[in-house]
Structure formats: C-alpha cells, structure tokens
Amino acid sequence: MPRQRLAILILLAAVLGLVFFFPAATGLLTDWWWFQEIGYQVVFTREIVTKIVLFFGVGTFTGLLLFLNLRVAQRGVVPNPIMIPLGQPGQRLDVTATVRRLSLPASLGLGLLAGLGATPAWDxxxxVIHRTPFGTTDPVFARDIGFYVFSLPALSAGIATLSSLVVLLLLLMVPIYFVRGDIIIRPRQLHVERSAGMHLALLLASLLVLTALRLWFVEVPNLLFSSTGPLIGASYTDMIARLPALKLTTILAVVAALVLLVGGFRGQLVRYGVWAVGAYIVVAVLGRGVSPQLIQKFVVAPTELTRETPYLQYHIEATRKAWGLDEVETRDLVSEAGLTLADVRSNAATIENVRLWDRDPLLQTFGQLQEIRTYYDFVNVDDDRYWIDGKYRQVLLSPRELNAASLPTRTFINEHLTFTHGMGLTLTPVNQVTTEGLPVLFIQDLPPTSSVSLKVTRPQIYFGERTGEYVFVKTAQREFDHPSGEENVYASYEGTGGVRVGSLLRRIILATRFASSKILFSGDITSASRVLYYRDIMGRAAKAFPFLRFDRDPYMMIADDGTLKWILDAYTVTNRYPYAQRLGDGTSYMRNSAKIVIDAYDGAFSAYVSEPNDPLIKTWAKIFPGIFAPMDSMPADIRAHIRYPDDLYRVQTSLYTTYHMDSPVDFYQREDQWQIPVVDVADGSVPF
Structure with missing residues (x-):
C-alpha cells in the first residue's frame, strides 16, 4: 500500500508538472529562441539571471529567518500543551507538536512565495547597481537627482519587504506563544513569559528600527514629491511642519525600540510596550497629521503666494528641466513683414510643399482607392520627405497591411501559412490633386508601381501594425503575395527572420507555445520552415526593450535600396524627478532617448541612442551592453527620415502653455496662461 501511494503521488506530480510547468517552460524557451534570432540574448539572460538571484536570495533569507524564529519560539518543554480531541475516543492532537512538525514546510512555502514576489523587482x-548620476541636485537636500530616480525606489522596496517580513513573524509568533502558554490572558492583565517577551520585544524593536529607517531614508526624501500645496514638491507646510515631525518621529522610533528591548529583558514587555508605542503614535499623529493641517490653514492659506514663492520657483525650474522645456529657444517678432513676389520666389521649395491633404480624409481615400482586397488595411497616414526627381518633396504615405480577421475563409493554413504578409504602400505628394479632386499617387497598386524616381524593391510587410498572428514561412504551402487581375501571385520568403522549426521536439514545444496541434501534425511545415512571432512592431519592440516606452505613432520609410523600414521613437521615463510636474500616469521625466528601426521584411532590429546625455539611457546601456549604437552610426538614408516624436511634442506643448512663465507670481496667478487651439475630427475635438 505505501508503494502504491508513492506511485500515485509521483504520477500526480508528473501530471501537475505537465499541466503547469511545461507550458510555462515552453513559453520561456521559445522566448529564448526569439531573443537569439534578433541577437539580443543579453536582454533575456540578464533579466532571467537577476530574477533567479532574487528568487533564491530573498526566498532563502525569508525561509531561513522564518524557520529560525519558529524554532526559537518552540524551544524547551511545554508544561501544559494544548490537546484537541479528535473524532475517536482517546485520540487527541498535540497542537504544539503539530506546529513544530509544520515549521520546515511552512518556512519553505513562505520562502518560495517571498522569492516569487521579489522577482518583479529585477529592473x-x-x-541601482548600474545607476548614472544626473549631474543636477535637488534644491532642498542637495542630493543628485539620480538618488531619487535609482536609489530611493530600491531603498523603499527593501525596507518595505523587511518590514512586511517582521510583521509576518509577529503574526506567527504571538499565536504560537499563546498556544504554548507563554502568553496568558487574565482579567485586566496580560502576562508574557520572560523568554517569549524577549523574542517578541526583539521583533517589535526591529519593526520600529525599520520604521525609523523608512522615515529618514524614504519619507523625508519623498517630501519632494508631495502634492499638499499648490505645486508638486515640498511646500512651505512640508518644510516647516512635516520635515521636523519626520525627524522627531524617527528619533522616537529608535527610542521606542530601545525601551521595548529593556521591557522584554525585565519581563515587562506589555507595560513598556504600551508606553513606548503609545508615545510614538501620539507624536506621529500630532506632528505629521494635526500640526501640518493647522499650519496650512492658519499660516499658509492667508498668505499662500508669499509663503510658497521659493517653492513655486523650485517647481517651475524642475518641471522645465525634467521635460526639456529649458532648451526651448524663444524669439521676439519685432515687426510684421509683408509678403512680396520676391519672397515667394526665394521660398518656392517651401511653398510648393505646403500640405493640402489632411490625414484622416486621406486615409479614407486610400482605403477606397487602394485597398484592392477586403483583407488589406491602411492603418494610418504618415508624413515624410524624399528627394524625388531631383526635388525635395513632402509626401504622405500609408503601408498596405494584411488584416487576417478579414480573410474570407479563416483556416489554419490561410491564417498561418498562406496569407503571411501585407504588400507595399501608397504614397502621394502633400500638395497635388487630380482634376477629380483625388490625390496624385506617386506609388500605387499591387505590386507597387512608381511614377517617379522613388522605388520599392521589397514590398512585402511581414512585420507591421496589423501583424498580430504568428506565421510559418518556407513551408510546402505557397505564400500568397498579391492579386493580379483574376489570378493570384505567390511567393516564397527569402529572408532570415523567424525561429527555425527544426526537430520534432522543437515542433512539440512550438505547438505547445501556440496551443495548436496542427503545428505538430501539419505536413506543410518542415524542419527547414521558420516561424515568425511577435510580429506586431509595437509589441515586438516592447518585448526586445521592456525598459522603454514607445511613441504611439510608428512610421514607415523607404530606404535607398527600396526596402521598407519602420522607425519607432523610444522614451526613457521616470516618475521620480523631484518637484517636476506629473502627467496623469505619474510620469515626471521624459526623453526621446532612442530610435528603433525594424525591417518590415525580416524584423531585424537596430537601436540608436538619440539622447546620449540622458542618465537613464546610459544606465540601460550599461545593464544591456551592445544593444545600442550611437546615432552617428545610423545609415544616412534612414537618418534623413527621423522626426521629432509626436507624443513628446504634444506633452511639451501642453506643459509649455503654463511653464513658459518664469515668474512664480505670474505662475501662481496664471497671468499669462496659453491655450492650444482645437480642431474637429471624426471622434470629436482634439488639440491642433
């Protein structure tokens, strides 16, 4: 019978492993293959290794600390153990013995949970290990901004983790000592045995010391992110009332910890504890709650502008610095210039490129004229500029992407083997219309044909904004390329993108990853086939660069060799810039620190640092060496098409309507507040 039970347990463990572990392992393994394919193994390995170190480090520390405390709490002989009667006569459960037997598995289980909970803090x-100084200090404590961006979040997380662990120990130790009879509740009296009192006093003192550390190293610096006044950052009340209160409660927390230790040593933990903790709570409530409210109401409110003027100046300067507004160049218009024929002739190139077409109606027109089949979509229209027939021309273009959801027959073969890519783009000058009022199309139709010097030689779009599904290429099934009259033209993928299918084991792993048995049994998929996944360019970039934020509007360009490239503007952001104004999501610092280029045919990445002085991108470049190249190494034909990022421009213009005011008085009274005009679009009114 014991052998049968063991066999059943082993079988059950194997089944659970297949159900839960194998899918997770296949996801991890296929991600590793993907990072190998794009050449960014360092991103994968650095994250995984850091998570493993955190898991074992925090898990081992937590489990060991729990086990030691549980063993200390159960030392010695229990004179009157609690016995719980069971169902049958004469059978009783010794609670203290049961708790002792559960100490090791409980410690292992809680250590496992703590280790898993620590892994998201890998970044x-x-x-904090690879931090880069900002070279700018805050105006109150004179600390480098890098302390608030890199070190302070790590300090806060570390102290919070230790505090939670001590609270958990207290929640476990008190019931154990109660069960053992070391804590006795009598009428109007609570007695704690001396050794138990020392143990609990040590835990309570540790919690108070951690509280003191949190107050001094976390709460005091966090005053620079306060929102109690008319600004983001420490205000008059914070500096006059809250800061002294934080310093005082820090000292009281340490004193209370010492008092608790004395009380535990003397066997009077309850008495000493009530006085020590009670005094700390009273001072904390009065100093950090009541006093600031009284000062704000009776001292600051009647003369707020006078009191807050220096802090408003800090806020204005920090916001302008954090959002790059300090680099805005202002110019005065000294007079109104008249427009002459000579002006027109000397600026002919500019006037000839004045845009007549608006993006939204042009997108609809492209859809009506050039989608050609229902399963093609034009997602958006982007501005660009090219040398065309010897002239520098501004144009509008839109890629023609495949929308698998619109296929007439949605089968595995159609969605994943046959209809694998979009095709070409439509391109029009910004300032020309036909006699019918339609756009003049420089590049149009399928396959793309050009009426100008600009040519597309590789029109297939395997990676785009609509390519959410995985596809297999180099299979026995022909790939649909484009329609030609009543017939279809087929092609075969010639690129190097994608993960090789390879052996049967790899095919099983891929079938598990994509939850499709057809991958395993399809005769069209061979060992030489390749699978393309993470094809959506936004998701693809986020997977390769999980530490960056991306502009919502990626744009396509035509390289000199006729291939199609996507350009994504990438941002480094933080919500930890002192005194700086925040967005709705908390962001208080933003830089367009990188330009990401993705080949539309094979999905290859190139990443270029566009803000080499940004401390955040410097830090990430140290964490993941080799994934970024300097902007100077970007090919000239691609560099000619980069633009100022749309999201950053919108944020900066919105902030500048207020933060162009340098004077705290003008800022407080909003004497020179600007407004951005709005335009009507299909979905309502939006900023111009």
Missing amino acids: LVLR
Missing part, C-alpha cells in the same frame, strides 16, 4: 535592482 529596480539592476538600475
């Missing part, structure tokens, strides 16, 4: 740990 926090790497940032």
Whole structure:
C-alpha cells in the first residue's frame, strides 16, 4: 500500500508538472529562441539571471529567518500543551507538536512565495547597481537627482519587504506563544513569559528600527514629491511642519525600540510596550497629521503666494528641466513683414510643399482607392520627405497591411501559412490633386508601381501594425503575395527572420507555445520552415526593450535600396524627478532617448541612442551592453527620415502653455496662461 501511494503521488506530480510547468517552460524557451534570432540574448539572460538571484536570495533569507524564529519560539518543554480531541475516543492532537512538525514546510512555502514576489523587482535592482548620476541636485537636500530616480525606489522596496517580513513573524509568533502558554490572558492583565517577551520585544524593536529607517531614508526624501500645496514638491507646510515631525518621529522610533528591548529583558514587555508605542503614535499623529493641517490653514492659506514663492520657483525650474522645456529657444517678432513676389520666389521649395491633404480624409481615400482586397488595411497616414526627381518633396504615405480577421475563409493554413504578409504602400505628394479632386499617387497598386524616381524593391510587410498572428514561412504551402487581375501571385520568403522549426521536439514545444496541434501534425511545415512571432512592431519592440516606452505613432520609410523600414521613437521615463510636474500616469521625466528601426521584411532590429546625455539611457546601456549604437552610426538614408516624436511634442506643448512663465507670481496667478487651439475630427475635438 505505501508503494502504491508513492506511485500515485509521483504520477500526480508528473501530471501537475505537465499541466503547469511545461507550458510555462515552453513559453520561456521559445522566448529564448526569439531573443537569439534578433541577437539580443543579453536582454533575456540578464533579466532571467537577476530574477533567479532574487528568487533564491530573498526566498532563502525569508525561509531561513522564518524557520529560525519558529524554532526559537518552540524551544524547551511545554508544561501544559494544548490537546484537541479528535473524532475517536482517546485520540487527541498535540497542537504544539503539530506546529513544530509544520515549521520546515511552512518556512519553505513562505520562502518560495517571498522569492516569487521579489522577482518583479529585477529592473529596480539592476538600475541601482548600474545607476548614472544626473549631474543636477535637488534644491532642498542637495542630493543628485539620480538618488531619487535609482536609489530611493530600491531603498523603499527593501525596507518595505523587511518590514512586511517582521510583521509576518509577529503574526506567527504571538499565536504560537499563546498556544504554548507563554502568553496568558487574565482579567485586566496580560502576562508574557520572560523568554517569549524577549523574542517578541526583539521583533517589535526591529519593526520600529525599520520604521525609523523608512522615515529618514524614504519619507523625508519623498517630501519632494508631495502634492499638499499648490505645486508638486515640498511646500512651505512640508518644510516647516512635516520635515521636523519626520525627524522627531524617527528619533522616537529608535527610542521606542530601545525601551521595548529593556521591557522584554525585565519581563515587562506589555507595560513598556504600551508606553513606548503609545508615545510614538501620539507624536506621529500630532506632528505629521494635526500640526501640518493647522499650519496650512492658519499660516499658509492667508498668505499662500508669499509663503510658497521659493517653492513655486523650485517647481517651475524642475518641471522645465525634467521635460526639456529649458532648451526651448524663444524669439521676439519685432515687426510684421509683408509678403512680396520676391519672397515667394526665394521660398518656392517651401511653398510648393505646403500640405493640402489632411490625414484622416486621406486615409479614407486610400482605403477606397487602394485597398484592392477586403483583407488589406491602411492603418494610418504618415508624413515624410524624399528627394524625388531631383526635388525635395513632402509626401504622405500609408503601408498596405494584411488584416487576417478579414480573410474570407479563416483556416489554419490561410491564417498561418498562406496569407503571411501585407504588400507595399501608397504614397502621394502633400500638395497635388487630380482634376477629380483625388490625390496624385506617386506609388500605387499591387505590386507597387512608381511614377517617379522613388522605388520599392521589397514590398512585402511581414512585420507591421496589423501583424498580430504568428506565421510559418518556407513551408510546402505557397505564400500568397498579391492579386493580379483574376489570378493570384505567390511567393516564397527569402529572408532570415523567424525561429527555425527544426526537430520534432522543437515542433512539440512550438505547438505547445501556440496551443495548436496542427503545428505538430501539419505536413506543410518542415524542419527547414521558420516561424515568425511577435510580429506586431509595437509589441515586438516592447518585448526586445521592456525598459522603454514607445511613441504611439510608428512610421514607415523607404530606404535607398527600396526596402521598407519602420522607425519607432523610444522614451526613457521616470516618475521620480523631484518637484517636476506629473502627467496623469505619474510620469515626471521624459526623453526621446532612442530610435528603433525594424525591417518590415525580416524584423531585424537596430537601436540608436538619440539622447546620449540622458542618465537613464546610459544606465540601460550599461545593464544591456551592445544593444545600442550611437546615432552617428545610423545609415544616412534612414537618418534623413527621423522626426521629432509626436507624443513628446504634444506633452511639451501642453506643459509649455503654463511653464513658459518664469515668474512664480505670474505662475501662481496664471497671468499669462496659453491655450492650444482645437480642431474637429471624426471622434470629436482634439488639440491642433
């Protein structure tokens, strides 16, 4: 019978492993293959290794600390153990013995949970290890901004983790000592045995010391992110009332910890504890709650502008610095110039490129004229500029992407083997219309044909904004390329993108990853086939660069060799810039630190640092060496098409309507507040 039970347990463990572990392992393994394919193994390995170190480090520390405390709490002989009667006569459960037997598995289980809970902090740990100074200090404590961006979040997380662990120990130790009879509740009296009192006093003192550390190293610096006044950052009340209160409660927390230790040593933990903790709570409530409210109401409110003027100046300067507004160049218009024929002739190139077409109606027109089949979509229209027939021309273009959801027959073969890519783009000058009022199309139709010197030689779009599904290429099934009259033209993928299918084991792993048995049994998929996944360019970039934020509007360009490239503007952001104004999501600092280029045919990445002085991108470049190249190494034909990022421009213009005011008085009274005009679009009114 024991052998049968063991066999059943082994079988059950194997089944659970297949159900839960194998799918997770296949996801991890296929991600590793993907990172190998794009050449960014360092991103994968650095994250995984850091998570493993955190898991075992935090898990081992937590489990060991729990086990030691549980063993200390159960030392010695229990004179009157609690016995719980069971169902049958004479059978009783010794609670203390049961708790002792559960100490090791409980410690292992809680250590496992703590280790898993620590793994999401992998980037926090790497940032503080590889941190880069900002070279700018805050105006109150004179600390480098890098302390608030890199070190402070790590300190906060570490102290919070230790505090939670001590609270958990207290929640476990008190019931154990109660069960053992070391804590006795009598009428109007609570007695704690001396050794138990020392143990609990040590835990309570540790919690108070951690509280003192949190107050001094976390709460005091966090005053620079306060929102209690008319600004983001420490205000008059914070500096006059809250800061002294934080310092005082820090000292009281340490004193209370010492008092608790004395009380535990003397066997009077309850008495000493009530006085120590009670005094700390009273001072904390009065100093950090009541006093600031009284000062704000009776001292600051009647003369707010006078009191807050220096802090408003800090806020204005920090916001302008954090959002790059300090680099805005202002110019005065000294007079109104008249427009002459000579002006027109000397600026002919500019006037000839004045845009007549608006993006939204042009997108609809492209759809009506050039989608050609229902399964093609034009997602958006982008501005660009090219040398065309010897002239520098501004144009509008839109890629023609495949929308698998619109296929007439949605089968595995159609969605994943046959209809694998979009095709070409439509391109029009910004300032020309036909006699019918339609756009003049420089590049149009399928396959793309050009009426100008600009040519597309590789029109297939395997990676785009609509390519959410995985596809297999180099299979026995022909790939649909484009329609030609009543017939279809087929092609075969010639690129190097994608993960090789390879052996049967790899095919099983891929079938598990994509939850499709057809991958395993399809005769069209061979060992030489390749699978393309993470094809959506936004998701693809986010997977390769999980530490960056991306502009919502990626744009396509035509390289000199006729291939199609996507350009994504990437941002480094933080919500930890002192005194700086925040967005709705908390962001208080933003830089367009990188330009990401993705080949539309094979999905290859190139990443270029566009803000080499940004401390955040410097830090990430140290964490993941080799994935970024300097902007000077970007090919000239691609560099000619980069633009100022749309999201950053919108944020900066919105902030500048207020933060162009340098004077705290003008800022407080909003004497020179600007407004951005709005235009009507299909979905309502939006900023111009």
